[in-house]
Every structure is written in structure tokens, then in C-alpha cells.
Amino acid sequence: xxKTLATSHTKRSLPSPSTTVSTSTIGFSxxxxxxxxxxxxxxxxxxxxxxxxxxxxxxxxxxIEALQTIVPGGTALGVDALFEETASYILALQCQxxxxxxxxxxxxxxxxxxxxxxx
Numbered sequence: 113x114x115k116t117l118a119t120s121h122t123k124r125s126l127p128s129p130s131t132t133v134s135t136s137t138i139g140f141s142x143x144x145x146x147x148x149x150x151x152x153x154x155x156x157x158x159x160x161x162x163x164x165x166x167x168x169x170x171x172x173x174x175x176i177e178a179l180q181t182i183v184p185g186g187t188a189l190g191v192d193a194l195f196e197e198t199a200s201y202i203l204a205l206q207c208q209x210x211x212x213x214x215x216x217x218x219x220x221x222x223x224x225x226x227x228x229x230x231x
Contacts, residue, residue, distance in 0.1 A: 179194060180186035183201050186194055 176191060176194065179198060180189070183189075183194065183198050186197065189197055
């Protein structure tokens with residue numbers, strides 16, 4: 113049922129005409145459906161990504177506004193200056209916490225010493 117074509121380089125066999133029509137039609141149909149589903153999927157992914165980007169931008173904007181209210185003078189600053197001021201503010205708060213810890217431990221020791229001497 114198959115015909116063989118001989119060339120100088122290779123031999124090729126052609127399928128019978130009845131299988132050629134059905135196979136090519138089925139293959140075309142499958143490839144077309146696959147391409148359409150790929151295109152539809154990419155369009156859906158693009159729409160989902162755009163929605164995610166918008167939601168992410170809104171979330172970032174809300175967080176920046178919240179940060180502006182927390183950092184003293186933050187409402188008057190741009191985003192870059194706000195981040196720099198936030199870093200400085202965090203360091204200042206850490207220094208205050210360390211100072212409070214030192215004072216607390218000093219006061220606790222002095223109270224214990226007073227108790228020892230009947231104060």
C-alpha cells in the first residue's frame with residue numbers, strides 16, 4: 113500500500129491516500145485546537161497578571177501611606193526620602209530601647225542594693 117520514493121540522499125515512503133486525508137485532517141484539527149488553547153491561555157494569563165499588578169500596586173501604595181503616618185514628618189516626604197527617614201527612625205528607636213534596657217537594669221540593681229542595706 114505504501115509507495116517508496118528514492119532520491120539520491122534518502123528513501124521516503126508515502127502513506128496511502130486514504131490515511132493521508134484522515135491523518136492530516138485530524139492533525140490539523142489537533143494543532144489548531146492546541147494553538148487556540150495556547151493563545152487563550154496566554155490571554156487569560158495576561159489579564160490575570162495585569163489584575164495582580166494593579167492589586168500589588170494598590171497594596172504598595174497603602175503601605176507607603178501607612179508608613180508616612182508612622183514616621184514623624186513622613187507625609188511631607190517622597191518615597192525615597194521616606195525610606196531613608198524610616199531607616200534612621202528605626203535606628204533611633206533601637207537606641208532608645210537599648211537606653212531604656214540599661215536604665216531598667218540599673219534601677220533594678222539599685223533597688224536590690226537598697227533592700228540589702230535595709231533602705
